[in-house]
Amino acid sequence: MLTVDYETLELHAGDLLLDIGCGFGRHSYEALRRGADVVSSDFSLPELVEVDGTVAAMTEMNELPSGVTSASCNGDVTRLPFPDGTFDRIIASEILEHIDDDVAALVELVRVLRPGGTFAATVPAALPEKICWKITDEYHAPKVEGGHVRIYENGELARRMQAAGLEVFRDHRAHALHTPYWWLRCAVGPQRDPSTHPMTKTYNRLLEWDIMTQPTITKVADRVLNPVLGKSLVVYGVKPIRRVSP
Numbered sequence: 001m002l003t004v005d006y007e008t009l010e011l012h013a014g015d016l017l018l019d020i021g022c023g024f025g026r027h028s029y030e031a032l033r034r035g036a037d038v039v040s041s042d043f044s045l046p047e048l049v050e051v052d053g054t055v056a057a058m059t060e061m062n063e064l065p066s067g068v069t070s071a072s073c074n075g076d077v078t079r080l081p082f083p084d085g086t087f088d089r090i091i092a093s094e095i096l097e098h099i100d101d102d103v104a105a106l107v108e109l110v111r112v113l114r115p116g117g118t119f120a121a122t123v124p125a126a127l128p129e130k131i132c133w134k135i136t137d138e139y140h141a142p143k144v145e146g147g148h149v150r151i152y153e154n155g156e157l158a159r160r161m162q163a164a165g166l167e168v169f170r171d172h173r174a175h176a177l178h179t180p181y182w183w184l185r186c187a188v189g190p191q192r193d194p195s196t197h198p199m200t201k202t203y204n205r206l207l208e209w210d211i212m213t214q215p216t217i218t219k220v221a222d223r224v225l226n227p228v229l230g231k232s233l234v235v236y237g238v239k240p241i242r243r244v245s246p
Contacts, residue, residue, distance in 0.1 A: 001211050002030055003174050003232050004091050004120045011036055013065070015088040020077055020109065021095025025051035028070070029058065035065045036089070041073040041080075048072040078104045085114040091124045094232070096157070097148045106164035115241040119166055123152050125233040128179040134185035144191070157235050166237030170208025176222050181207060182231065 004027060004183050011017065013035025018178040022040040024047055031038050056071045060233065073079060077092075078101060090113050096102045106121075113119055124132075129151045130140050140146040158168045181203045185194060194200035210218045 001026060001175070003027075003122045003234060005234070006030065006034060007118050008119050008170055008236050009089055009091070011089050016086070017089045017091065018082075018087045018109075018112065020090065020092045021098075022051060023047055023094075025054060027091050027093055029054065031089075031091075032058070032064050032068050032070060035068060037069045039071050039073055039087075041075060043074070043076065045074050048074055055161070078108055080108050081111050082112045084111055085117075087111045088114060088117050090117070090119045091122075092120070094124070096121060097123050097150060097152065098146060100149055102150070103160060103164070106160055110165045110239060113239045115239050117239050118203075119161070119237045119239065120234060121157060121161065121237075122149065122174075122232045122234045123157055125173055125230050126151055126153055128182065128229060128231050132182055132186045135183065136190060139186050139190045152233065157233065158237075161235060161237045162234075165239060167240055168235060168237045170243055171233065171235040173226045173233055174222075175231040176225035176229040177210065177218060178207065178231040179229045 011031060011034055015036045017028075017031045017036045017038050019025070019031065019038060019040045020042075022028050022042050023044075025040055028038045028040040028051060038050065042051075043047050052070075052072050055064075056191075058064050071210065073081065077095065077099065090109055092105075092109060096105060099105050109119065129148070133148075133151065137143045139147065141149045161168055181200070182190075184203055185192075186201050188197045188200055194204050
């Protein structure tokens, strides 16, 4: 299940992509399939171990183009161990809402992006997120360690990206069908295993079926509902090329 649109990101074979806050690697795997070289980075070491294992299995099964490379990096997004302008593309998916100093994180990510490179950030959209916060405080910080620390109001993420040095050129929402699921999760207890409650168990099965089969009916429903109920907001920016006067 992808949140970022790779055509909008302008990812090409041979590009070097940083997937920051990669989690279990869904965006990294797709980038590798498209022929990009990928650095998957996350604060969670166990998730990176799983990503490395999955990439190794994909390579063994010849699911990846010949010659692509994959590396993992465990560390802090506000202090990245890469030189300026290292990456052609960067994805920061569902990570900024967890970081106390998201401004410092954005500045650091822009630093390691090459001039002319593109950046995609995804965060929870304001309306669905506000409802989750109102239902229970067990969904977010400070009660939940590592939980969401802020809600991005309309236009706020774009403004912060611009302040960090990016030119924002598009945004959209994604995963409307996931929004009611998270409202249910919050209602029954977001820390509770969803398989232990009939409503969340049933809805989770529906989402798994949708991801596996991708039927037309749910694609259409998601597209129609996304502008209002999309769970994720995706904002794209490009790092401008500064031309030096002769």
